[in-house]
Amino acid sequence: MPKIVVKNKIVNLNGDEMARVLWNKIENELILPYLELKLSNFDLSITNRDETNDQVTSDAANEIKKINVGLKCATITPDDKRVKEYNLKKKYPSPNGTIRNILKGTIFREPIMIDKIPKIVDHWNKPVIIARHAFGDIYRSKEIVVNKKGKLTICFEDEDGNKEEKLIHNFETGGVGLAYFNVFESINDFANSCFNFACKRKVSLFLSTKNTILQKYDESFKQIFDDVFKKFKKEFEKNNLTYQHRLIDDMVACLMKWSGGFIWACKNYDGDVMSDLVAQGYGSLGLMTSVLQSPDGKILKSEAAHGTITSHFRQHQQGIQTSTNPIASIFAWTRALKQRAIIDNNSGLLKFSENLENICIETIDNGFMTKDLALMCGPEQKWITTNEFFDIVKNKIEN
Numbered sequence: 001m002p003k004i005v006v007k008n009k010i011v012n013l014n015g016d017e018m019a020r021v022l023w024n025k026i027e028n029e030l031i032l033p034y035l036e037l038k039l040s041n042f043d044l045s046i047t048n049r050d051e052t053n054d055q056v057t058s059d060a061a062n063e064i065k066k067i068n069v070g071l072k073c074a075t076i077t078p079d080d081k082r083v084k085e086y087n088l089k090k091k092y093p094s095p096n097g098t099i100r101n102i103l104k105g106t107i108f109r110e111p112i113m114i115d116k117i118p119k120i121v122d123h124w125n126k127p128v129i130i131a132r133h134a135f136g137d138i139y140r141s142k143e144i145v146v147n148k149k150g151k152l153t154i155c156f157e158d159e160d161g162n163k164e165e166k167l168i169h170n171f172e173t174g175g176v177g178l179a180y181f182n183v184f185e186s187i188n189d190f191a192n193s194c195f196n197f198a199c200k201r202k203v204s205l206f207l208s209t210k211n212t213i214l215q216k217y218d219e220s221f222k223q224i225f226d227d228v229f230k231k232f233k234k235e236f237e238k239n240n241l242t243y244q245h246r247l248i249d250d251m252v253a254c255l256m257k258w259s260g261g262f263i264w265a266c267k268n269y270d271g272d273v274m275s276d277l278v279a280q281g282y283g284s285l286g287l288m289t290s291v292l293q294s295p296d297g298k299i300l301k302s303e304a305a306h307g308t309i310t311s312h313f314r315q316h317q318q319g320i321q322t323s324t325n326p327i328a329s330i331f332a333w334t335r336a337l338k339q340r341a342i343i344d345n346n347s348g349l350l351k352f353s354e355n356l357e358n359i360c361i362e363t364i365d366n367g368f369m370t371k372d373l374a375l376m377c378g379p380e381q382k383w384i385t386t387n388e389f390f391d392i393v394k395n396k397i398e399n
């Protein structure tokens with residue numbers, strides 16, 4: 001089987017624990033034997049982030065900015081326990097956050113649909129893609145606890161010292177307060193990422209807010225999306241796509257009623273909650289992909305939505321064969337390869353990526369799957385080990 005030549009590079013960010021074990025197997029067994037592919041490799045393992053004082057994470061993001069296509073293995077975001085476990089110099093921030101700040105993109109989470117796997121919400125037969133605006137709102141808020149009588153205000157002061165102050169509440173007794181913000185530039189980037197992604201995937205787009213209550217804050221999101229839509233209107237019409245703003249409560253009801261097949265642009269908190277709800281509704285974290293798309297639509301970084309699967313790694317370290325689901329990680333590779341194929345106009349590479357995705361789906365539909373998926377199918381369903389799953393997929397690529 002002659003190798004398919006891939007002219008331009010892809011940036012490959014390696015990660016931690018069981019996700020790294022899967023990642024290396026995918027690269028060495030399912031990708032490199034079939035593609036003449038140059039990878040620009042960055043080791044984002046927690047030990048290398050510590051050795052480089054996290055410089056490797058920024059370097060990797062800047063390389064993706066240059067090359068446009070990247071893929072990332074799941075990585076540890078250290079908490080206090082991890083700092084101790086790896087004897088780290090400090091509690092480094094989430095690499096995903098660092099990369100997102102440099103690429104300024106939006107994350108789109110999309111489930112992989114497989115007929116054989118029962119869904120909790122049975123009638124969701126097309127994907128719901130959640131786009132989360134991962135900036136500001138409650139995640140950058142300041143809180144206050146009030147323990148006596150008094151007034152709480154919010155105040156903006158411009159550079160010349162002019163003040164605009166509003167009363168929030170006159171406290172008679174104790175209570176709590178909160179202030180948060182967002183910036184137009186970030187909302188504008190979010191809107192552009194969403195419209196670009198909708199055009200690329202040919203899927204309609206919905207934005208949800210509570211602008212009936214937050215008539216300035218949430219209304220700004222609606223206004224900005226309406227403005228950006230003007231630029232994309234023709235392309236949407238050409239592809240029979242629609243864009244609509246809906247109230248968050250209405251949108252949640254629609255999610256339950258409809259059968260999927262749309263992108264849902266969510267504000268930060270809504271996206272946090274809804275992405276987990278939707279992941280459960282479709283079945284498994286092991287079937288959820290995640291793509292970071294830049295506002296101009298040029299840069300794409302793909303990954304699996306799950307973490308480093310620590311409990312499986314502990315078994316792996318003891319030499320026990322695990323049954324870890326590699327599908328979302330394989331799709332992280334194929335989604336990045338597809339993007340490379342589209343940019344480079346490489347039909348052979350596009351066919352290879354689509355074929356690999358179809359083989360994975362067909363293998364599961366034929367009843368060969370890892371334990372997490374088998375448990376969802378019921379007690380009769382047999383499961384196989386990770387290595388056995390790779391062997392079947394590899395065999396299918398070659399025949």
Ligand SMILES: NC(=O)c1ccc[n+]([C@@H]2O[C@H](COP(=O)([O-])OP(=O)(O)OC[C@H]3O[C@@H](n4cnc5c(N)ncnc54)[C@H](O)[C@@H]3O)[C@@H](O)[C@H]2O)c1
Binds near residue numbers: 303372
């Ligand atoms: N994008 C990322 O890089 C990312 C995302 C989430 C968590 N993490 C990191 O991963 C580590 C573990 O975090 P966690 O346990 O919360 O999340 P996790 O996704 O690793 O695991 C959550 C649960 O789902 C199961 N699971 C997840 N993926 C699976 C798969 N492919 N096959 C079979 N079972 C699977 C796990 O066994 C576990 O029960 C943490 O250090 C965290 O910082 C990284």
